[in-house]
Amino acid sequence: MAAKSVLDEIKKELDSHVGERIRVKANKGRKKVDEKEGILEKTYPHIFVVKIEEGHLSERRVSYSYTDVLTETVELILPESLSS
Numbered sequence: 001m002a003a004k005s006v007l008d009e010i011k012k013e014l015d016s017h018v019g020e021r022i023r024v025k026a027n028k029g030r031k032k033v034d035e036k037e038g039i040l041e042k043t044y045p046h047i048f049v050v051k052i053e054e055g056h057l058s059e060r061r062v063s064y065s066y067t068d069v070l071t072e073t074v075e076l077i078l079p080e081s082l083s084s
Contacts, residue, residue, distance in 0.1 A: 038053065
């Protein structure tokens with residue numbers, strides 16, 4: 001039950017940053033790390049969505065689970081860290 005409360009805390013933290021710029025580092029395995037910057041668009045009960053702009057007219061949405069953050073498969077750099 002402790003993991004559930006930790007996941008709830010991660011969601012609450014992200015809820016306070018919806019609409020803000022965020023950087024996501026995702027471990028893709030075999031020493032591959034995908035680093036993207038975008039807007040934290042929406043949080044849902046089990047996932048959150050980041051809108052990433054690719055080029056002039058292209059954008060896509062990528063979703064991650066709170067469990068990915070807990071297990072450190074995904075690392076988030078929140079707005080207060082981006083400004084420094």
